Amino acid sequence: MATIEIDDEVYEALQLPERERPQAMRQELAVSLYARDILSFGKARALAEMSKREFQELLGEREIPRHYTEVELAEDLEYAE
Numbered sequence: 001m002a003t004i005e006i007d008d009e010v011y012e013a014l015q016l017p018e019r020e021r022p023q024a025m026r027q028e029l030a031v032s033l034y035a036r037d038i039l040s041f042g043k044a045r046a047l048a049e050m051s052k053r054e055f056q057e058l059l060g061e062r063e064i065p066r067h068y069t070e071v072e073l074a075e076d077l078e079y080a081e
Helices: 008-011 018-035 041-047 050-060 070-080
Strands: none
Touching: 018 041, 018 050, 041 050
């Protein structure tokens, strides 16, 4: 697992309870990288440590459109049958 170093002063400035900070940081990074098309949905969801449904809901709340690859479309069509 890779580690990202964040300056203590910046980390302490986060206006979240201490216990919520790591998860919030993962989610923010995942959403940002997905929105910029740097990470796939699956990888961003894994980074955020969320279920498929939870991550879809988070993207919806942020009004970030879902990027669909041909592989994902094929998987969804197969599942629908």
